[in-house]
Amino acid sequence: MQGLSEPWHLLRKGRANKKVKIFIDTANIEEIRQMNKLGIIDGVTTNPTLISKEKGDFKSIIKEITEIVDGPISAEVISLDAEGMVDEARPLSRIHKNINIKIPLTQEGLKAVKILSRERIKTNVTLCFSASQALLAAKAGATFISPFIGRLDDISQNGMDLVRDIKEIYKNYSFKTEIIVASVRHPLHVLEAAKIGADIATVPYKVLTQLLKHPLTDIGIERFLNDWKKVEGRS
Ligand code: G3P
Numbered sequence: 001m002q003g004l005s006e007p008w009h010l011l012r013k014g015r016a017n018k019k020v021k022i023f024i025d026t027a028n029i030e031e032i033r034q035m036n037k038l039g040i041i042d043g044v045t046t047n048p049t050l051i052s053k054e055k056g057d058f059k060s061i062i063k064e065i066t067e068i069v070d071g072p073i074s075a076e077v078i079s080l081d082a083e084g085m086v087d088e089a090r091p092l093s094r095i096h097k098n099i100n101i102k103i104p105l106t107q108e109g110l111k112a113v114k115i116l117s118r119e120r121i122k123t124n125v126t127l128c129f130s131a132s133q134a135l136l137a138a139k140a141g142a143t144f145i146s147p148f149i150g151r152l153d154d155i156s157q158n159g160m161d162l163v164r165d166i167k168e169i170y171k172n173y174s175f176k177t178e179i180i181v182a183s184v185r186h187p188l189h190v191l192e193a194a195k196i197g198a199d200i201a202t203v204p205y206k207v208l209t210q211l212l213k214h215p216l217t218d219i220g221i222e223r224f225l226n227d228w229k230k231v232e233g234r235s
Contacts, residue, residue: 020194023072023180023202027051027061031205032068043071045124045146045182045202047102048078059095066096072144074124076102082111093121100143102126105133110140117141124180131165138175144200149193150183159183160192167196187211 023043024035027050035041044065051058062075073096077088085108089101093116100122103109113123117140124144125137129152134145147166149159166179178199184190187210193201203211 018197018199021071021200022190022208023200024069024208025050025182025184025202025204027054027065028205029054029061029064029068032065035205035208036069040208041069041071043073043098043200043202044069045074045102045180047074047076047126059092062092062099063095066098069098071098072100072122072124073098074100074102074126074144076126077112080104080106080108082108082115085109085112086115089116089121089123090119100124102146103142105129105137110136113137113140113142117143126182128166129162131162131169134162134166134177134179135169138170138173138177142177144178144180146180146182146202148183149181149189150185152183153185160189160196163193163196163198167198 021042022040023045024032024041025045026032027046032044051061054061062073065073075092077085079085079088085103089112092101093099101116102124103112104127105125109125113125116123122143124146125142126146128134128137128145128147134147137145145166147159147162149163152159152162163179163181170177170179181189181193181198181201184201184203184207187207190201190203190207190211
């Protein structure tokens with residue numbers, strides 16, 4: 001939601017009252033620091049694979065991330081039973097108020113989501129591959145749902161169709177669960193997510209740089225600098 005922190009020139013009458021949110025999908029502190037400086041990062045998602053690529057222990061990495069980005073930070077549990085998930089979630093959630101707990105989309109996962117939502121611990125229900133799964137996650141009280149777009153594309157199923165379906169279902173029943181478009185592999189995934197109006201896209205560092213770069217921008221800068229040398233040569 002747009003707030004007073006929004007630059008005044010972006011607060012225009014009649015504009016949709018919704019801010020596009022970009023999370024960075026990494027546990028790499030340097031990548032997070034770099035992108036955070038650009039003022040484009042609203043949150044961070046991690047998972048066991050991303051944590052395994054970094055040095056240091058899980059909780060210290062998560063804590064450090066909370067000190068860099070002031071927004072939702074996902075930390076994933078690895079237990080397969082609800083009780084174990086809840087036991088992992090509670091201490092993780094105490095690291096910082098911005099932490100949400102990533103829970104896999106299984107029966108046990110939904111049980112855990114229900115318990116955690118009663119305790120006001122935020123959840124990001126992950127590994128979502130169908131609209132029916134997303135519907136049940138919202139009913140269980142998920143704060144976020146993470147459809148894995150790239151992995152569906154990998155098996156010849158259009159991942160973005162899933163995002164459209166989830167958006168329609170959540171809108172029909174005014175679910176507050178926010179859609180995080182995850183498993184983003186290239187810039188078009190981010191643009192499609194924005195066109196559909198998904199709440200959030202969580203984007204790897206490489207794709208963020210691809211979104212930013214344009215060869216004509218680089219060529220344009222080079223040309224301006226070369227021409228400027230002629231101006232300097234006059235004095
Ligand atoms: O956000 C989920 C993401 O980390 C998984 O991405 O590329 O392994 O499918 P990928």
